[in-house]
Amino acid sequence: MLTCLLLAALGLAGCTRPGSTRMPGQTGSLIGTGMTNRPAEDGKFIVTPETTLVGKVVRVHENARFVVLNFPVGTMPAPQQRLNVYRHGLKVGEVKVTDLRQDDNTVADVVNGEVQVGDEIRGD
Numbered sequence: 021m022l023t024c025l026l027l028a029a030l031g032l033a034g035c036t037r038p039g040s041t042r043m044p045g046q047t048g049s050l051i052g053t054g055m056t057n058r059p060a061e062d063g064k065f066i067v068t069p070e071t072t073l074v075g076k077v078v079r080v081h082e083n084a085r086f087v088v089l090n091f092p093v094g095t096m097p098a099p100q101q102r103l104n105v106y107r108h109g110l111k112v113g114e115v116k117v118t119d120l121r122q123d124d125n126t127v128a129d130v131v132n133g134e135v136q137v138g139d140e141i142r143g144d
Contacts, residue, residue, distance in 0.1 A: 073097055073143030077105070078125065080137055085130040087115060089141050093124050097143060105133060106140045115141065 073095060079088035089103075097103060097117045105113035113133020120127040128141075 073103070073141075075103075075141040077135055077137055077139040077141060080135055086118075087128050087130060087135050089115070089117075089126050089128055091124055091126070091141075096121065096124070096126060101143065102131065103128065103141045103143050105135050106142060107136065107138075112139065 073091070075089045075091035075095075075097075077087050078090045081087070089097075091097070099117055099119045101117045103115050103117065104111055105115060111133075113135050114131040115128035115135065116131050117126055117128045
């Protein structure tokens with residue numbers, strides 16, 4: 021009898037998706053996940069383009085504490101703008117953009133932290 025109860029409990033526990041609070045057979049929204057299994061009221065979907073400025077460090081001059089940054093065409097930061105530097109998703113520094121630009125590259129002074137080639141630059 022105890023074995024049957026354990027098997028039934030394990031079977032019911034596997035019916036929900038990890039992280040959801042939806043009960044087996046329940047329809048509607050998934051509480052706490054921001055997801056729903058039905059379209060919006062008007063049946064349309066809203067797509068919002070990403071507007072965060074993202075670039076890469078392509079050259080580092082450690083002694084003079086400046087870096088060369090590369091950004092996609094048409095998305096350059098403004099002069100004097102401060103940008104955060106990330107490595108493997110962790111913030112490791114901050115840079116301040118100068119007026120020097122060429123094509124899709126710009127120069128920035130290292131304000132704080134440690135910057136390496138390949139680090140991601142974001143204008144958060």
